[in-house]
Amino acid sequence: MATLPPTQRFASEGSGRGKQFLARTVLYATAVIFSLFAFIPFAWMIMTMFKTNNDLYNPRNNPFLYNDPPTLSNLDLLWNDTSFRTFIFNTFLIALVVMAVTVIIVVPAAYSLVRLAGRWGSNLGILIFLVYLVPPTLLFIPLTGVVADLGLQNSKWSMALVYPTFTIPFCTWLMMGFMRSVPWEIEEQAMIDGYSRIGAIWRTVIPVSIPGILTVVIFSFTLTLHEFVYSLAFVQSSGEKTVSVGVFTELIRGDVFFWQSLMAAAALVAIPVALLYNYFLDRFIAGFTLGAVKG
Amino acid sequence: MAIVETRKITKEFDGGAVKVVKDIDIKTVDGEFLVLLGPSGCGKTTLLRMIGGLEHPTSGQILIADQVVNHLPPRARQIAMVFQSYALYPHMNVKGNIAFPLKAANIDKEEQKRRVDWAAGILGIDHLLDRKPRQLSGGQRQRVALARALVREPNVFLLDEPLSNLDAQRRASARDELQRFQHEIGTTTIYVTHDQVEAMGMGHRIAVIEGGTVRQIGTPRDIYEDPADTFVATFLGSPPMNLIPRGDELIGFRPENFHLAPDGGVDSSTSLSFKLTSIREEYLGSEKLVYGELEGERTVARMAANADVPAAEGGEVTLFVDNADLRVFDRESGLRKESAPATIATGSGS
Incomplete structure (x- = not known):
């Protein structure tokens, strides 16, 4: 660089800057595209939930605008004419139990696989993770028998029992990375x-693993929230359903779709979770990458 | 304060396939600074961990203050350990770290505070008490680890290469501090290192360990001047002892034992002469190292910087070594042999 004549140096700096500018443009453009990709469903949900039927179903209306004044009647329908509140309560109750069960099992499991099981630990961890990959659409068939034998048909506790079967494998693997x-x-x-x-684990390993434990909590919560197949298979009465199945069965009546109320239900559940994720985002990413470095 | 003793202690891994420590007998003196010195993988850290109770010996006994402690968990052995990484608790501040062993012992808050202040005062870290470990430099972390070891008022300190994470300059001053600290406290200390300078400079005695066995145990002077075998002879000293084969023996002498002219004139009864073919010279300021070949063996001579030795490759010089500086080893076993100087002289053949 030092041997170049001044003009050439400026020229090369100029082209360096040009390259940098291009790189930044590509970076920002990609970021914007991905942001839109994530944002549009949310925006669409929120827009739709306040629209009147007339506004929504008229094909000549601009779908991106409110052509009629926004209304709260869809929310009213969701809140007062369906069991939405019960669904929310059930979902959170199950999520809480599943989260607790998952953490209680996963932390000691991950600890022992990492610290006590030697070479076998890592391989076993991967095997446990593979269990997570067996789809619920297959597993619900044998599990129906288990649920029936335990007398838990048509009860939300069937889900509290079954959900840990997929949260524990994944979260154990995740937690092993942290440990x-x-x-x-x-x-x-x-x-x-x-x-x-035990005292040493409680006072050193657990406090240092708090980010990992939080990741496990959030992850098991999310998995529970969006679970559909088991919920649909095991529970029939409204009082025992979770949001994912309840909203779907109560707001799609035959061939009538209550789109606005469906969107409202989705938004009401998704937005708090999105905010929660955002708050823990850094730790969450740390959790995933730690898990990813060594499986 | 206490005496630490190991009796025929052995550690095997993988069901006996790997023997890391073999029948080691060591006994400290009360208040002693004992250094376990050896190359990496020699078993010195495993030995320390067994004394600390972090590993169970496969066989043999460990005694602390005349009590067999094999069955005791680490917390019941009244020891303090400083790890190579310092193992500070990252989620606690310095105060929390130092007070941690006191909390474990259910000592009341006021006494805790008094002892933390005392330990922090001794190590000069009173101003850091509210910091987290990640906000500290390597040297400060080391002091926090020492303070934490100190507050327990343990019977024995176990230190596992506590200086190896410091830069060279800091290490020299830390060595001095650590030695003074041990001298003041007077607690029996076992110190593991692979660094011979640390070992020579700090230890009252050094146990040289290799391949899971103690090769020699003695004062730094004993170990340096009277090595028990060729391993000790070549592991200590930089550059190491020269070893020249003569029949079924190896004649050993330190690079600094070379003289240009023998003391008291050329007299084959008090000194031995060697023809050194110079290969390369390393100038070190106050002295120089002359690398050369002697009877086909790579040999180093440490000479005064102005010594008249040919620096050019292939230059020849006759050098003398006092008989008193010669050490004889068995060529087969590498073990030290007591030989009369006369035997050495007749065996020289030159």
């Missing part, structure tokens, strides 16, 4: 400093 990043020494140090192994 691997916790240095062994701090646990041994705690054992030398005066605690038993």
Whole structure:
């Protein structure tokens, strides 16, 4: 660089800047496209939920605008004329139980696979993860028998029982990535400093793994929220249904789709979750990449 | 304070396929600074971890203060350990880290605070108490780890290469601090390192470990001047001891034992002469290292910087070594042999 004459140097700097500009443009354009891709469904949901039937179904209307004044009647229908509140309650209750069960099982499982099982641990972790890949559309058939034997047909507790079968494998694998990043020494140090192994785990490994545990909580919550097949197979009465199945069965009556209320139901559940995700985004990504480095 | 003793201690991994520590007998003196020195993978850290209770010996006994502690978990052994990585608790600040062992012992809050302040004062980290480990430099972390080890008032300190994460300059001053600290506290300390300079400079005694066995245990001077075998002779000293084969023996002497003229004139009864063919010279300021060939063996001589030795390749010079500086080893086993200087002289053939 130093040997180039001044004019040439400027020229090369200019082309460097041009390249940089191009790279940035491509980067931002890609980011905008992906943002729109994520944003449009949300925007569409929120727009639609306030539209009147006349506005929504008239093909001559501009679909991106409110041609009639917005209305709250769709929300009113959802809130007061369906069991939406029960669905929400059921969903959150099941999610809470599933989250608790998942964390209680996954943390010790991941710990023992990483720390105590030696070489076998990692392989076993991958095997456990593979279980997650068996589709629920196959598994619900044998599980129906299990649920019936336990007398849990048509009860929300059937889902609280079955959902951990897919949250635990995935979350164990996820948690193993986190546990691997916790240095062994701090646990041994705690054992030398005066605690038993359990005491040392509780005071060092668990606090350091909090981001991982949070990732597991959020992930099991999300998995529970969007689960559909088991919910549809195991529960028939409205009082026991979750949002995903309840809304679908109550707001699609024969060939009549209550689009606005369906959208409202989706938005009401999705937006708080999206905000929650956003809040924990960094930790969540850390959780995934940690898991991804070594499977 | 206490005496640490190991009796025929052995550690095997993979069901006996790998023997990391073989029948090691070591006994410290009360208040001693004992260094376990050896190349990486020699078993020194495993030995330390067994003393700390983090590994179970396959066989043998470990005694701390005359009590067999094999069955005791680490927390019951009244020891403190400093790991190579310092193992600070990342989720606690410095105060929390230092107070951690006190909390474990259910010591009341006021006493905790008193002891934390005392330890932090000794190590000069009182101003860091509210920081998190990640906000500290390597040297500061090391002091926090030492303070945490100190507050327990343990019987024994176990230190696993605590200086290896520091840069060279910081390491020299930390070595000095650590030694003074141990001297003041007077607690029996076992210190693991692969660095001979650390070992020579800090240890009251050094146990040289290789291949899972103790090759020699003694004061730094003993180990340097009277190595028990060729491993110790070549592991300590930089450059290492020269070893020249003579029949079924190896004649060993330190590079600094070469003289241009023998003490008290040329007298084959008090010194031995060697013809060194110079290959290369390394100038180090106050001295120089002359690398050459002697009876077909690579040999190094440490000479004064102004010594009259041919620097050019192929230059020949006759050098002398006092008989008193010669050490004889068995060529087969590498073990030290006690030989009279006369035997050495007649065996020289030159």
